[in-house]
Amino acid sequence: MSWINESGPFNGIVMSSRVRIARNIAGLPFPSIASPEVLQKAVDMVKKSILESNSILSRDFDFVSLRNLSDVEKYILVEKHLISPDLVERAEVAAALINHNEQISIMVNEEDHIRMQCIFPGFQLDKAWELLNRVDDIVEESIEYSFDEHLGYLTSCPTNVGTGMRASVMMHLPGLVATKYINSVLQTISKVGLTARGLYGEGSEALGDIYQISNQITLGPSEEEIISNINIAVRQLMENERMARQALMQSNKLEFEDRIWRSLGILTHARKLSLQEFMSLLSQVRLGVDMGIINGIDVVMLNELMVKCQPAHLQAYIGRETSAEELDVARADRVKNELSKVT
Amino acid sequence: MSWINESGPFNGIVMSSRVRIARNIAGLPFPSIASPEVLQKAVDMVKKSILESNSILSRDFDFVSLRNLSDVEKYILVEKHLISPDLVERAEVAAALINHNEQISIMVNEEDHIRMQCIFPGFQLDKAWELLNRVDDIVEESIEYSFDEHLGYLTSCPTNVGTGMRASVMMHLPGLVATKYINSVLQTISKVGLTARGLYGEGSEALGDIYQISNQITLGPSEEEIISNINIAVRQLMENERMARQALMQSNKLEFEDRIWRSLGILTHARKLSLQEFMSLLSQVRLGVDMGIINGIDVVMLNELMVKCQPAHLQAYIGRETSAEELDVARADRVKNELSKVT
Numbered sequence: 001m002s003w004i005n006e007s008g009p010f011n012g013i014v015m016s017s018r019v020r021i022a023r024n025i026a027g028l029p030f031p032s033i034a035s036p037e038v039l040q041k042a043v044d045m046v047k048k049s050i051l052e053s054n055s056i057l058s059r060d061f062d063f064v065s066l067r068n069l070s071d072v073e074k075y076i077l078v079e080k081h082l083i084s085p086d087l088v089e090r091a092e093v094a095a096a097l098i099n100h101n102e103q104i105s106i107m108v109n110e111e112d113h114i115r116m117q118c119i120f121p122g123f124q125l126d127k128a129w130e131l132l133n134r135v136d137d138i139v140e141e142s143i144e145y146s147f148d149e150h151l152g153y154l155t156s157c158p159t160n161v162g163t164g165m166r167a168s169v170m171m172h173l174p175g176l177v178a179t180k181y182i183n184s185v186l187q188t189i190s191k192v193g194l195t196a197r198g199l200y201g202e203g204s205e206a207l208g209d210i211y212q213i214s215n216q217i218t219l220g221p222s223e224e225e226i227i228s229n230i231n232i233a234v235r236q237l238m239e240n241e242r243m244a245r246q247a248l249m250q251s252n253k254l255e256f257e258d259r260i261w262r263s264l265g266i267l268t269h270a271r272k273l274s275l276q277e278f279m280s281l282l283s284q285v286r287l288g289v290d291m292g293i294i295n296g297i298d299v300v301m302l303n304e305l306m307v308k309c310q311p312a313h314l315q316a317y318i319g320r321e322t323s324a325e326e327l328d329v330a331r332a333d334r335v336k337n338e339l340s341k342v343t
Numbered sequence: 344m345s346w347i348n349e350s351g352p353f354n355g356i357v358m359s360s361r362v363r364i365a366r367n368i369a370g371l372p373f374p375s376i377a378s379p380e381v382l383q384k385a386v387d388m389v390k391k392s393i394l395e396s397n398s399i400l401s402r403d404f405d406f407v408s409l410r411n412l413s414d415v416e417k418y419i420l421v422e423k424h425l426i427s428p429d430l431v432e433r434a435e436v437a438a439a440l441i442n443h444n445e446q447i448s449i450m451v452n453e454e455d456h457i458r459m460q461c462i463f464p465g466f467q468l469d470k471a472w473e474l475l476n477r478v479d480d481i482v483e484e485s486i487e488y489s490f491d492e493h494l495g496y497l498t499s500c501p502t503n504v505g506t507g508m509r510a511s512v513m514m515h516l517p518g519l520v521a522t523k524y525i526n527s528v529l530q531t532i533s534k535v536g537l538t539a540r541g542l543y544g545e546g547s548e549a550l551g552d553i554y555q556i557s558n559q560i561t562l563g564p565s566e567e568e569i570i571s572n573i574n575i576a577v578r579q580l581m582e583n584e585r586m587a588r589q590a591l592m593q594s595n596k597l598e599f600e601d602r603i604w605r606s607l608g609i610l611t612h613a614r615k616l617s618l619q620e621f622m623s624l625l626s627q628v629r630l631g632v633d634m635g636i637i638n639g640i641d642v643v644m645l646n647e648l649m650v651k652c653q654p655a656h657l658q659a660y661i662g663r664e665t666s667a668e669e670l671d672v673a674r675a676d677r678v679k680n681e682l683s684k685v686t
């Protein structure tokens with residue numbers, strides 16, 4: 001049940017739900033100041049904790065040493081949201097454990113010794129947290145975490161101390177963007193301790209009208225409170241987005257449908273597509289599919305297409321080093337092929 | 344062999360070749376100053392000259408009294424280039440004789456008593472003139488023209504005196520427009536006594552990169568000289584256009600093809616298309632077809648589509664009075680239907 005190629009609740013607006021927790025191994029210095037030997041020890045401990053566990057859950061994990069991957073392979077994992085760009089930066093000493101359906105990943109030697117996450121399609125933070133909790137328990141069977149009775153889990157960066165949790169929901173908000181309500185909505189979000197980022201994390205633009213809503217605060221509220229806060233905000237955002245879409249359609253149905261169909265026309269006919277243009281056209285098509293204007297395509301297929309057309313995936317598809325222009329050509333080619341199967 | 348739905352020589356650049364001559368009936372005042380009775384007499388005389396002739400050619404003409412046509416029916420004839428907007432202005436007293444394949448039309452009581460034309464697909468002014476000459480002979484069997492030994496044929500407006508001939512070639516010049524050579528090329532044209540107008544005559548914009556090249560002078564040169572001058576200029580323009588297209592493709596093939604394919608994508612997916620946008624997209628697609636970039640469509644089909652999507656044709660297609668927006672919707676609908684048969 002990967003977020004990329006499976007359906008989930010409220011998939012028309014919520015693309016995925018992810019929970020990650022930061023943990024460190026008691027008695028070892030944080031990765032940024034640890035020696036290569038210590039970092040290797042952390043890798044070995046985490047690997048063992050999963051691969052040698054008796055739990056059913058731990059059976060279908062693959063261990064990946066990042067230094068054995070090509071750049072393209074590493075960034076494919078980033079584009080799937082299975083590892084972070086920061087982990088790639090530390091590739092020489094970093095590793096990851098990823099389960100077969102790519103729902104769970106455990107990063108070793110990112111900012112913290114352990115960063116583990118569950119990512120589910122659609123809006124199901126609670127389930128993601130439930131599963132992640134089980135993985136956390138498995139690791140904790142053999143590893144003692146750095147933990148302070150008053151502060152909670154200790155982390156390399158103070159912003160993660162406490163629960164070490166960041167829960168985030170990836171939302172497709174073209175209605176709020178088109179009606180220009182997005183900024184005021186995001187301001188409201190920030191007032192309740194949440195933050196909005198683009199598709200690929202901090203600093204990344206909100207390409208394709210996609211926003212990741214997550215908690216800023218890890219210290220104070222419990223894990224359940226963090227998730228509950230986000231759930232409330234996401235429900236509100238979904239409602240706002242639905243209203244914005246209806247308003248757009250009602251104010252000028254023809255204009256609305258025209259824009260959506262033209263986007264599909266360009267997507268299926270262009271000979272080159274920049275990432276930005278692709279994401280923007282895809283956003284319109286996704287909106288059209290969810291609003292019942294375009295039939296025969298489903299949003300899951302579009303999620304998959306979105307990931308397949310990110311730079312590293314395309315690079316792998318081409319199979320050799322490419323210029324930016326070749327990437328744009330490959331993107332257009334891939335979009336045309338994939339969409340011609342269904343349109 | 345109508346220009347709209349048949350192929351002709353050099354059809355990739357030359358859409359149609361047309362020759363028209365202005366004639367007046369000796370002894371009758373020009374239409375602008377003639378009484379209703381005189382105008383009716385002119386109609387009767389011309390009608391009789393064709394319909395009661397023994398020639399094979401005259402057998403398949405239909406007589407149309409303009410006052411019996413609805414506005415839409417009249418403008419459909421204008422859009423097919425079978426009658427002029429000026430004739431519509433005089434609908435109460437005007438008539439036309441049009442042959443079945445819509446290659447020949449004879450207008451009665453336009454600016455002159457008789458304006459007859461032949462229009463052929465592609466580049467074949469000589470053939471059009473040859474056929475028109477035969478029609479002229481048929482009419483002259485029973486009607487004496489106003490003719491002055493020194494001046495030639497007398498016409499209502501001095502610009503038509505002499506041969507009374509205007510020969511024009513409709514050209515598709517997207518290469519010269521895109522490379523911005525069009526203005527200097529048209530200036531050169533004007534220096535040799537020719538003029539360029541848009542698709543629907545004087546004052547009409549050059550929608551869809553379409554230009555009608557015709558002679559400005561009717562007095563002095565013979566009919567054959569007029570046609571020969573235009574033939575020379577058109578051959579030169581075709582060469583210029585071919586070079587411009589090659590230059591565009593060679594300077595950035597990807598950009599060139601991308602623009603063409605996107606135009607097809609928008610044409611086949613839009614839910615509304617203004618006349619101007621439609622003509623501009625169609626121009627790109629026509630270019631793509633002629634350059635071998637788009638297969639499965641031929642330029643004749645695009646000529647037909649162009650005419651079918653003009654306002655009066657669309658009005659007839661809808662079958663009732665419509666707003667401008669409804670027309671744009673009908674245009675998009677029609678384009679999608681017609682192109683979906685072939686793409």
